Amino acid sequence: MNELLSRAAPLRMRPRVLVPADPRRPRGAPVGTEAVVVGGGIAGISAAVVLAERGVAVTLVEAADTLGGRLGAWPHTLPDGTEQVVEHGFHAFFRHYYTWRAMLRRIDPELSFLRPVGGYPVISREWPAEDLTGLPGSPPLNLVALFARSPSLGLRDLLSSNQSLAAQLLAYDRARTTARFDEMPAAEFLASLGMSDRAQAMLFEAFARSFFADPGALSAAELIAMFHYYFLGNPEGIGFDAPDTDHLTCIWAPFRTYLESLGAEVLTGSRVSAITPVDRHLWQVEIDAAPSLRTRHLVLATDPGALRDLVAGSPDTRVAAPKLARKAAAIEVAPPFAVTRLWLDRDVAAERATFNAVSREPTLDSVTIYSRLERPSAEWAARTGGSVVELHSYACDAPDVDAATARMRAELAALWPETAAAEVVHVAQRMEATAPTWPPGGAGTRPAVTGDARGVRIAGDHVDSPFLTGLMERASLTGVLAANDILDEVGAGPEEILGVPQRGLLARR
Numbered sequence: 001m002n003e004l005l006s007r008a009a010p011l012r013m014r015p016r017v018l019v020p021a022d023p024r025r026p027r028g029a030p031v032g033t034e035a036v037v038v039g040g041g042i043a044g045i046s047a048a049v050v051l052a053e054r055g056v057a058v059t060l061v062e063a064a065d066t067l068g069g070r071l072g073a074w075p076h077t078l079p080d081g082t083e084q085v086v087e088h089g090f091h092a093f094f095r096h097y098y099t100w101r102a103m104l105r106r107i108d109p110e111l112s113f114l115r116p117v118g119g120y121p122v123i124s125r126e127w128p129a130e131d132l133t134g135l136p137g138s139p140p141l142n143l144v145a146l147f148a149r150s151p152s153l154g155l156r157d158l159l160s161s162n163q164s165l166a167a168q169l170l171a172y173d174r175a176r177t178t179a180r181f182d183e184m185p186a187a188e189f190l191a192s193l194g195m196s197d198r199a200q201a202m203l204f205e206a207f208a209r210s211f212f213a214d215p216g217a218l219s220a221a222e223l224i225a226m227f228h229y230y231f232l233g234n235p236e237g238i239g240f241d242a243p244d245t246d247h248l249t250c251i252w253a254p255f256r257t258y259l260e261s262l263g264a265e266v267l268t269g270s271r272v273s274a275i276t277p278v279d280r281h282l283w284q285v286e287i288d289a290a291p292s293l294r295t296r297h298l299v300l301a302t303d304p305g306a307l308r309d310l311v312a313g314s315p316d317t318r319v320a321a322p323k324l325a326r327k328a329a330a331i332e333v334a335p336p337f338a339v340t341r342l343w344l345d346r347d348v349a350a351e352r353a354t355f356n357a358v359s360r361e362p363t364l365d366s367v368t369i370y371s372r373l374e375r376p377s378a379e380w381a382a383r384t385g386g387s388v389v390e391l392h393s394y395a396c397d398a399p400d401v402d403a404a405t406a407r408m409r410a411e412l413a414a415l416w417p418e419t420a421a422a423e424v425v426h427v428a429q430r431m432e433a434t435a436p437t438w439p440p441g442g443a444g445t446r447p448a449v450t451g452d453a454r455g456v457r458i459a460g461d462h463v464d465s466p467f468l469t470g471l472m473e474r475a476s477l478t479g480v481l482a483a484n485d486i487l488d489e490v491g492a493g494p495e496e497i498l499g500v501p502q503r504g505l506l507a508r509r
Contacts, residue, residue: 014235015098018467018499019484025493028055033490034078035297036061036285038272038310042472043070043459044301045255046103046479050495052262054487059293060264062270063283066248067256069303070434071372071472073248077424078343084376085246089339089392090355090368092117092240094230098498099469100476107254117355117373122206124359125414127152130202131347131353137237141171157195166193172228172504174468181221182443186213189220209365211471211497212334212435214395222438229470233501244353245375274314275300277321281455296455297486301479303434304462305333307447321453330445331462334437338363338393338404341370343380343426347387349418358415363407366392367415379455386425390449401431439484449481457482467499 033056036306037048040062052058066074073087093101093114104111116496121129130152135142147153168177181189190204207230208215208223215223231238243250256266267290274286275298285293300307311317311328320326348369356367371381377388391408398404403428446464449457459478461471469477479496484494 015096015246015498016501018502019481019494019497021496022493025491029487029490029492031055033057033297033486034295035059035299036283036295037299037301038275038285039069039078039299039301039306039460040064040268041301041303041460042071042103042475043316043461043463043479043482044069044299045259046099046476047299047301047457047459047483048259048264048479049103049106049255050480050483050508051486052259052264054483056288056297056486058259058262058264059261060266061270061272061287062229062266063306065269067252067266067268068247069475071247071251073246073252073506075248076428078380082380084380086341087247088430089337090242090366090370090373092355093242093472094234094238094240096229096234096238096500097473097476100472102498103476104251107251107258111241113243113245113250115244117240117242117447119353120240120355120357121353122202122357122359123415124202124369126360127202129197130411132238137235139232142231142237143170150199150203153195153199157199160194162192162194165189167506169224169227170232170504171506171508172224173507174225174235174467174502176508177224178221178443181224182219183441184217184220185440186218186220186223187215189223201359206359206365209394210336210357211438212337212394213437213439214335217335217395217437217439219438219440219442221443225468226470227466228504229500233468233504235500237446242369242373244373257502258410272302272310274317275310275456276316277453283455284452297394297457297489298455299457299459299479299482299486301459301475301482304331304436304460305434307331307458307460307462308333317453321451321456323452324447324456324458327445327447327451331447332437332442333433334435335395335397336431336433337435338391338396338398338401338408338429338431340391340401340405340408340427340429342389342391342409342424344387344389344419345423345425346385346418347371347381348389348416352416358411361411361415362405363393363396363398364411364415365394372420384425389419392444396431398431401429401460404431405429427440436446436460439448449478450485457485467497468502469499 076086119133121131271288276284308331368390370377447458459482461475463478
């Protein structure tokens, strides 16, 4: 233990400079540099912001009517005429999302719209809640504290566990971890740890499902990587924040204004149907019901299924870039996720946490009390005496969104009995399959930021990043990497990128 404590020194746990700025190179791009960014989610916005700040003439093309991708938001009218904005669902803005937070500081330098969520328990109808709030940030102190206070993970689990296998959670190394564990399902890895069923359910399975996959369909290498990224190699701890108002108001409308102030053109409601290589290393971007665009620098920052379909619908690109075509065709999309927001006629119990992960329910994976999270929902609840509750299901196997909502509401009633008699004043529900998946054996099959299609860069949370990241941060970081590649081509210096330590405490040197 002393060795572990010494290896967790503050210097070791500080953020790393993954990509340094280069003061020897000009910051601005040459006059006349232009780029087209397809996709207005986190990845596309991150690429567009960096490029536009450097003087690149950016055209951002987004298929939906609003920006944001899976973090998107749009206006919604309640039956009483109240205007609300709803999102794809709750997202945690972790404090080690350095790239994404750096982007957000462009529109709010103090990040004043973010607030700590507070406690975030894992709840179950079978076992008492497991609350991970307040653990130390640095490993292995956070691991020691978890064993000391967790009702689900005790000394018996530690002594009876497969300790050599468990040590792999602290020994993350991209090459070695991938080689040994990529073919193994996460469920098999967790079962092999030899810990109690309760510890698996309350600590490991709930975490695994937050990556849009059932543990049986998730690579154990990805699970180990994400444990390192979010818990065992993260200098900020596992605390996170959330916006205090809707995403459209605090994120996407300001980003659009910011980009347009830099001279960027933002086209929403504009679906790109094909990309075609043309003379002199240019790309023609075909847009439904709009004139096509030509560009030397193209960033594809779509969701994974849209990228697969776009390349499939671009026959000349498949010929010119067979590696991209092969990897795009192999992209797998996670099973559908369902998001249901309920406006109830009464409040939930006062002791309920704002955000709750849910363990071992057939459908329900998390519950968020929006009326305790964001101002518009809180104002509606204060005026009506009700509450606004959002339910999530990842890797949802319900046949349709109505069935998913019914199942989740029934499971919520079993967890929170006070909701059983609540009347649903209004419901907004979505079920879609747009998230990436990381199945066993998938390493090396995903597109990288750059490849054999000269002038084309790929960005998004489905992209094979050279640096360890996850979820929103992976999207933002790959967007910045795409922008940096363009800047490098035209002779400008890169945008600095920070990240967490890229290897575990016990990784062999």
